[in-house]
Each structure stands twice: as C-alpha cells, then as structure tokens.
Amino acid sequence: MASNKLLTHLNLIRPCSETPLILDCFVVINDDTFGSITPARPDGDYDEVIDCRGRYALPGQINAHHHLYSTLALGMPPPAIAPADFLGILEQVWWKLDRALDTDSLRASVQSGLVESLKSGTTTIIDHHSSPEAVAGSLSLVAETAHHYGVGSAVAIELSDRNGSDCFNKCLEETITTREKYSKNNNIATLLGLHASFTLGDRSLQTISETLALDDSMGIHLHLSEDAADERDAQSRGYPSVLQRLHHFDLLNTRSLLVHGVNCPQADTELMQQLGTMLIHNPTSNANNRIGMLDRERAITLNAGLGTDGIQSNMLKEAKEGTLIRSASINPGEPSLDYLTLLFEHNPTIASRIFNRPLGRVEPGYRADLAIYDYLPRTEITPENLGSHLLFGFPQPSEVYTSGELRVREGQMTQLDEQQIKADALIQSNRLWKQLL
Numbered sequence: 474m475a476s477n478k479l480l481t482h483l484n485l486i487r488p489c490s491e492t493p494l495i496l497d498c499f500v501v502i503n504d505d506t507f508g509s510i511t512p513a514r515p516d517g518d519y520d521e522v523i524d525c526r527g528r529y530a531l532p533g534q535i536n537a538h539h540h541l542y543s544t545l546a547l548g549m550p551p552p553a554i555a556p557a558d559f560l561g562i563l564e565q566v567w568w569k570l571d572r573a574l575d576t577d578s579l580r581a582s583v584q585s586g587l588v589e590s591l592k593s594g595t596t597t598i599i600d601h602h603s604s605p606e607a608v609a610g611s612l613s614l615v616a617e618t619a620h621h622y623g624v625g626s627a628v629a630i631e632l633s634d635r636n637g638s639d640c641f642n643k644c645l646e647e648t649i650t651t652r653e654k655y656s657k658n659n660n661i662a663t664l665l666g667l668h669a670s671f672t673l674g675d676r677s678l679q680t681i682s683e684t685l686a687l688d689d690s691m692g693i694h695l696h697l698s699e700d701a702a703d704e705r706d707a708q709s710r711g712y713p714s715v716l717q718r719l720h721h722f723d724l725l726n727t728r729s730l731l732v733h734g735v736n737c738p739q740a741d742t743e744l745m746q747q748l749g750t751m752l753i754h755n756p757t758s759n760a761n762n763r764i765g766m767l768d769r770e771r772a773i774t775l776n777a778g779l780g781t782d783g784i785q786s787n788m789l790k791e792a793k794e795g796t797l798i799r800s801a802s803i804n805p806g807e808p809s810l811d812y813l814t815l816l817f818e819h820n821p822t823i824a825s826r827i828f829n830r831p832l833g834r835v836e837p838g839y840r841a842d843l844a845i846y847d848y849l850p851r852t853e854i855t856p857e858n859l860g861s862h863l864l865f866g867f868p869q870p871s872e873v874y875t876s877g878e879l880r881v882r883e884g885q886m887t888q889l890d891e892q893q894i895k896a897d898a899l900i901q902s903n904r905l906w907k908q909l910l
C-alpha cells in the first residue's frame with residue numbers, strides 16, 4: 474500500500490554533495506524513495522509526520538565489501554601456532570571457519586551481522602560469501618535474511634578450486650539460481666563471486682568466463698592482489714599480473730568489483746581505468762592482515778569504494794580507522810586519503826551501478842535510507858568542518874530508516890528481537906568454534 478511520510482526539522486548532512494549541510498529542513502519519503510527536500514514545510518497530506526527536533530541525519534551507508542558469514546569469528550580461539558604469512562591466515566583461520574559453517578550457524582552469523590550493520594547506520598551490504606559444506610540455498614539465505622531485515626544486499630558466493638570441482642560446480646549453480654530467483658527484486662543483486670586468482674585454475678576461469686558471456690549485465694566480485702603471493706602465483710602461471718590473467722579470460726568489465734588491489738603492479742591502475750572496473754579498499758582488514766596499504770594515487774584515480782572485509786559493520790568507524798592507519802605510516806605534511814569521499818561519494822556510485830537504481834544519497838529519487846543521530850555538537854558544524862564531526866564526534870545512530878521504513882528506534886531494532894538473535898548466535902558460535910579444534 475502506498476504511503477508517504479514527512480520528516481520535519483532535520484539537520485541534513487550530505488557529504489560530497491553541492492549542499493553538504495542543510496539545517497532545519499523537511500524531507501518527504503514516498504514509499505521507499507526520497508521525495509522533496511525543502512527549507513519550508515511542503516504542502517500536502519502525509520500518512521505520518523515525524524518531528525526530528527533538529528537532530529542530524531546522514532544517508533544510510535553502504536558497506537562495499539563484507540563477509541556476513543564471518544560474524545561469529547569475534548573472539549574465536551586463535552590457531553595453536555600463529556600463522557607466518559597471509560596464506561597461513563587463510564588456511565588456519567578463515568578456510569577452517571567457512572568449512573565448519575552449516576545452515577544454522579550461517580543463519581546466526583548473517584542475522585547478527587545484519588543487526589550490527591543496521592544499528593550502525595549501514596543500510597546496503599555488498600557481501601562475499603563462503604560456506605563450502607553448506608552451499609545449496611546459502612546465497613538465498615543471505616539475500617532473503619537481508620531483505621527481511623530491510624538491508625539491500627548484493628550477494629556472491631566464492632568460486633574456488635580449493636574445495637574441489639564438486640563444490641565449484643555447486644557454487645556456480647547456487648549463483649545462477651539466486652540470480653534468477655531475485656532478478657525482479659531491486660533490493661537484491663547477485664554477482665559472480667570468485668575467491669581469488671590464486672585458488673582458481675585456468676580451466677575454472679574459462680568456465681567462469683563462459684558463464685559471464687551468457688549474461689553481460691553480471692559482474693565478478695573477487696579478491697584481487699590482496700597479498701603479494703597472488704601476484705607471484707599469476708606470474709608462475711605465465712601472466713604479467715593477476716589483473717592481466719583475469720583480463721586474458723575476459724572476466725573484466727564495468728561491473729567488476731575488484732577488492733583490495735594492494736599489491737598490483739603500477740601499470741595495472743591504468744588497465745583498471747581503461748576497463749572501467751571498480752576497486753574497493755578495506756583499510757582495517759589490510760592492517761589486520763599486515764599485507765600493505767593501498768596506494769593513494771590508485772585509490773584516487775580509480776574512485777575506490779570503502780568496505781570492511783568482515784572486520785566490522787560500522788562504516789564511519791572504518792573511515793576513521795582507515796584515516797588513522799594511513800596517518801601512522803606517512804610523514805607530517807604528506808597528503809592522505811579522504812576516506813569520507815570513498816564512503817559518501819564513491820560507494821553510492823558503485824552501489825547504484827550494481828543495483829541499477831540510485832542509492833546512498835539523500836536526494837529525490839534515491840532509496841529512502843537514512844540514519845539519524847542524537848548528536849549535540851560541542852563546536853559548530855559547518856560545511857567545511859563536518860568531516861571532523863563525522864570521524865571524531867558522531868555516535869551510533871538513534872534512528873535508522875531503510876526503504877522508508879523505521880528499522881531502528883532509540884538505538885533498538887523495531888521489528889526484530891535482538892536478544893533472541895544474539896542468544897542464538899551465542900549457541901551457534903560455541904558449536905561452530907568446537908568444530909574448529
């Protein structure tokens with residue numbers, strides 16, 4: 474049923490737009506979409522009028538690379554011997570975790586991750602999934618749970634040879650099934666997930682290429698040159714770089730989502746630019762795995778987006794921590810990277826391309842995703858200094874709307890029982906961790 478809402482007396486912050494700060498404005502929401510944004514109350518009747526009492530609001534945020542399957546890894550017992558390198562981290566931590574997931578633990582992981590995302594103001598997630606022992610139906614589970622919670626999701630299950638050809642085929646089938654199933658839902662997108670070049674042989678890349686050729690509106694979503702080991706692998710197979718290997722198999726197009734790109738050779742920046750691929754930067758994950766830091770020029774040239782790679786759900790925190798991680802490794806006076814531009818300018822562009830609809834901005838016609846904050850600034854907020862307030866002042870949001878519906882009120886979920894979700898997650902995580910020993 475059609476409905477409209479009027480939000481009154483809102484202090485709207487729109488980073489990276491022509492009017493980044495609009496004080497005391499009125500915002501109309503028609504069904505799931507923003508209508509007018511005006512300085513005076515617009516004419517008309519509204520089903521609901523909500524007085525925002527001068528509180529500050531931001532667009533609902535986009536996590537451009539996440540792993541909802543890894544939410545239950547928080548506090549997980551570490552391996553007996555600390556991994557010596559990146560491959561060791563994958564083999565001893567993440568590949569053990571994903572193989573141990575079943576439908577129940579996966580559901581608990583996804584639900585917890587979604588709750589924490591929503592409570593942080595994250596309203597769209599581009600997810601990269603893996604559960605090799607529970608493939609059938611897993612991508613639907615992620616997409617449908619996100620949809621039920623009101624979170625837009627672009628889902629992908631990773632194709633890899635590391636679990637054998639049977640698993641590869643099941644993951645490909647799961648991708649195709651999911652893409653067909655949700656083809657008419659504009660809050661769910663399905664991408665062709667690949668783990669990374671170094672766990673995919675030439676025959677598998679050829680199969681993926683043939684699948685992609687059947688549907689040119691689909692893009693790949695993969696980890697690109699996260700660690701230097703990925704580049705060494707591509708070279709050992711006779712390619713100048715990982716990117717060149719993917720290009721050789723005709724896997725790259727304007728819908729390709731390439732994640733990390735930290736260890737690519739310099740020349741690859743130009744090739745990515747020519748091909749119009751998208752790059753996602755995950756600063757806290759890169760720091761956590763000690764694999765290096767994305768080159769500033771590459772991030773700027775390619776309009777890189779911002780993701781968390783499963784480390785966390787709060788995008789303002791990711792932007793702040795990315796800023797500080799970079800500051801720790803550069804000299805005074807050296808230019809840094811504006812992480813808020815990644816979050817509020819590049820992520821909306823990337824998500825709008827993937828979902829084929831306008832997302833991530835508070836402007837007429839965009840999906841009505843909004844985070845409202847109980848924030849009493851101790852210094853004046855101006856268009857020039859709002860970045861400092863966002864990185865160093867803003868708390869968690871008190872209210873969050875997705876698709877025009879209130880999902881979080883006074884910091885609590887409106888339609889879901891968080892206590893029940895977390896209680897289930899506790900049970901499932903204990904069960905999951907026992908399987909890792």
Ligand SMILES: [Zn+2]
Nearest residue numbers: 540601696782
């Ligand atoms: Zn990742």
